[in-house]
Amino acid sequence: MAANPAIDFGKRAVVTLDVVASQVAQETVLLNLESASYFGLDEIGTRMWQLATTSATLQQAYDAFLAEYDVEADQLRGDFSTLIEKLISAGLIELQ
Amino acid sequence: MSGFKIDGYSVSGFGGMAADLPRVLAYSEALRRVITPESVIVEIGTGTGVMAMHACQLGARRVYAIEAEDGIEAARESAAQNGFADRIVFIHDVSTKVTLPEPADILFSDLRGILPLHNAHLETIIDARRRFLKPGGVQIPQRDTLMVAPVSAPDLYADVIEPWSKNPFGLNMDVGRRWTTQQQYRRRVQPEQIAFPAQAWAVLDYATLTELNYAQTFTWTAEAPITLHGYQVWFEAVLYDDIGYSTAPDQPMMAYGTTFFPCAEVVTLAAGDTLRARLRADNFSGTYTFSWHTQVIDGATQTVRTHLQQSTFFGGLESVRALHMRSQGYQPHLSRMGQIDTAVLSWMAEGHTLRVIAQQLMQHFAPEYPNEIEAMTKAGDMSVKYGEYHGS
Numbered sequence: 001m002a003a004n005p006a007i008d009f010g011k012r013a014v015v016t017l018d019v020v021a022s023q024v025a026q027e028t029v030l031l032n033l034e035s036a037s038y039f040g041l042d043e044i045g046t047r048m049w050q051l052a053t054t055s056a057t058l059q060q061a062y063d064a065f066l067a068e069y070d071v072e073a074d075q076l077r078g079d080f081s082t083l084i085e086k087l088i089s090a091g092l093i094e095l096q
Numbered sequence: 097m098s099g100f101k102i103d104g105y106s107v108s109g110f111g112g113m114a115a116d117l118p119r120v121l122a123y124s125e126a127l128r129r130v131i132t133p134e135s136v137i138v139e140i141g142t143g144t145g146v147m148a149m150h151a152c153q154l155g156a157r158r159v160y161a162i163e164a165e166d167g168i169e170a171a172r173e174s175a176a177q178n179g180f181a182d183r184i185v186f187i188h189d190v191s192t193k194v195t196l197p198e199p200a201d202i203l204f205s206d207l208r209g210i211l212p213l214h215n216a217h218l219e220t221i222i223d224a225r226r227r228f229l230k231p232g233g234v235q236i237p238q239r240d241t242l243m244v245a246p247v248s249a250p251d252l253y254a255d256v257i258e259p260w261s262k263n264p265f266g267l268n269m270d271v272g273r274r275w276t277t278q279q280q281y282r283r284r285v286q287p288e289q290i291a292f293p294a295q296a297w298a299v300l301d302y303a304t305l306t307e308l309n310y311a312q313t314f315t316w317t318a319e320a321p322i323t324l325h326g327y328q329v330w331f332e333a334v335l336y337d338d339i340g341y342s343t344a345p346d347q348p349m350m351a352y353g354t355t356f357f358p359c360a361e362v363v364t365l366a367a368g369d370t371l372r373a374r375l376r377a378d379n380f381s382g383t384y385t386f387s388w389h390t391q392v393i394d395g396a397t398q399t400v401r402t403h404l405q406q407s408t409f410f411g412g413l414e415s416v417r418a419l420h421m422r423s424q425g426y427q428p429h430l431s432r433m434g435q436i437d438t439a440v441l442s443w444m445a446e447g448h449t450l451r452v453i454a455q456q457l458m459q460h461f462a463p464e465y466p467n468e469i470e471a472m473t474k475a476g477d478m479s480v481k482y483g484e485y486h487g488s
Contacts, residue, residue: 018311018376020387022278022410029419031409033311033378033387038409040419 007081009059011095013052019092021049032091039090044069048083053093058084116351118341123147123206123236124154126336130202130234131156138162138228140191140205140220145171145184147204152180159183160200160228164190192223203229204236210282210355212240212300212331216382218308225302239301239334243344244375245294246316246324247356249285253325256281256358274360278411280386283356285328287346292316294344297329297375311376317395318365326358327373327388357388360404368395385409436461440478450475 015021018033028046031038041049047068051061062080066073087093127147131137131154142148142161148171151159161171161184172186187194203224207217225235260273298310330343331352343352357375365371374389387407394401420426430438439460443453454471457464465471 017374018387020389020405020407020409022274022407024410024419029410031387031407033376033385033407036378036380038419040423 007058007084008095009062010057012055012057013061013084013087013093014096015053016091016094030090030092035091037090039092045083048080049087052080052084052087058095118348119206119350119352120146122333122335122339122341123204124150126236126339127151127154127202127204129336129339130236132201133157135201136160136198137202137204138196138200138224140203140224141207142171142186143167145174145186148184149175149178149180152183156183156202158185158198160185160187160196162187162189162191162194164188191220191228196228199230200228200233201230202234202236206237208240208331208352210280210353211242211329213242213298213310213377213379213384213386215384218300218305218379219382221302222306234336235302237302237333237335237340239299241299241332242297242310242329243294243332244297244312244314244327244329244373246291246371246373247285247289247326247328248291248323249289249325249328249356250323252283252285252289252356253358253362255283256356275411277358277360278406278408279358280408280411281356281358282353284349284354285345285356290328290345291322291324292371298377308379309377311374313372313374315373316371318367318369318371320367322365324359324363324365324371326356327375329355329357329375357386357406359390360406363390363392363402363404365392366395369393369401370395432464436464436474437478440475441482444478444483450479453478 016032019030020033021028021030023046026043026046028041028049029038030041030049048061048065051064052058055061055064058080062077065080066076069076084093084095088095124147127150131151133155135151135156136158137148137151137156138160139148139151140162142163143165144167145161148159148161161168163171163186166188168186168188172181175181175184175186205221205224207220208214209217212218229235257273257276260269260276263269293316295314297312328345330345332340332342332344334340341347341350343350343354345354363371370393372391372393376387378385378387385408387405387409389406390402390404391400392402393399421428436457440453440457443456448456450472453475454465454468457471457474458466458468465474
């Protein structure tokens with residue numbers, strides 16, 4: 001899957017104000033209090049979330065994930081971009 | 097606006113509220129100030145009816161006493177015994193479904209829980225103010241101010257987390273701790289355990305409020321090293337003019353109690369560090385979700401050293417499976433109990449008696465309802481829950 005060109009991997013993902021997250025079993029539930037909606041991430045999504053929201057840049061998060069998992073680089077870049085895009089559109093993160 | 101049902105006090109619970117002397121005396125004094133012989137009063141949540149009867153003692157011409165819970169039957173009987181049956185109109189329903197025959201001069205209520213941000217309290221007041229009260233009428237209470245202060249309370253904190261941090265088998269129970277620190281507790285600290293000066297979270301002016309959700313960010317800077325365990329939240333009530341009370345930790349204990357939001361872990365600040373906290377209360381379908389974020393900003397580097405985020409949304413021990421079943425795209429399938437309830441509802445809608453419904457239950461759902469007692473119990477429960485009383 002091709003990476004979304006709109007996602008700048010040089011930027012940092014910051015959790016939006018008024019979003020709370022909690023790990024439930026192997027999954028993560030994200031609650032956006034402003035929109036009164038919640039979202040679930042599976043085990044892989046949870047790890048992407050953790051890396052994306054704690055790394056200095058998306059590129060660093062991507063590199064760390066690539067080192068941890070047996071996945072093609074292009075495939076990961078596409079999947080990672082898609083997740084970031086979804087998180088942004090759900091108001092869960094902002095890129096800075 | 098849909099109908100609201102205020103979370104039930106039992107009759108003994110009503111008794112507890114009615115016997116809370118500082119609260120009752122403050123309400124009495126507020127009523128004494130405003131009641132005239134022409135006063136028409138509406139009370140939302142009359143409970144035992146004690147304040148409705150007291151309003152009559154103070155000279156009110158008419159009191160409409162509304163109560164959703166069954167305890168109103170005791171109130172009705174008490175009013176008759178005390179000679180007020182002709183002046184109090186008891187209405188057994190949720191106030192949002194009630195229409196009054198005349199506008200009221202005075203609207204009074206106490207629908208708070210530990211905090212005024214409790215279930216459908218605010219929506220109920222907004223509705224009652226709009227539909228029941230005369231223009232320029234008096235509201236009691238007039239205003240509540242929510243106050244918040246970080247606390248250093250190791251004893252109280254241990255009380256909350258100890259079941260999960262200590263066990264005789266050396267087991268790791270951190271998962272339980274994650275749940276237990278995302279709940280609202282009715283606990284009160286000692287006044288000396290307040291670590292920083294309290295700040296106002298929200299002012300609820302009942303004559304004008306329209307907002308149900310409240311969010312506020314607070315900062316405090318440490319002048320000396322300090323250890324924090326959570327936040328104490330209370331309210332300062334103004335019933336009328338200078339009459340009011342407070343549930344603050346340094347005030348006499350009241351029936352409401354005070355709220356403690358624990359931190360996910362013990363938070364330490366050095367001199368010069370800043371505590372930044374954000375509290376939110378969001379009303380989702382008539383129930384409040386409280387969320388609290390804690391950040392410690394290092395005084396020397398100005399970087400965030402500690403970041404905790406908690407919400408009562410995650411404190412309910414609801415499983416991932418249950419959350420999935422609540423998601424928008426989920427297509428629910430009726431469980432066996434769902435099939436039974438659906439069948440009973442359809443028989444009710446067709447106008448059958450409970451005896452007939454019980455017989456149908458035994459015929460169609462024999463494994464669950466093998467005898468008449470169990471079938472009648474189920475039919476009766478459904479009748480009370482979903483039926484409308486039209487006399488016997």
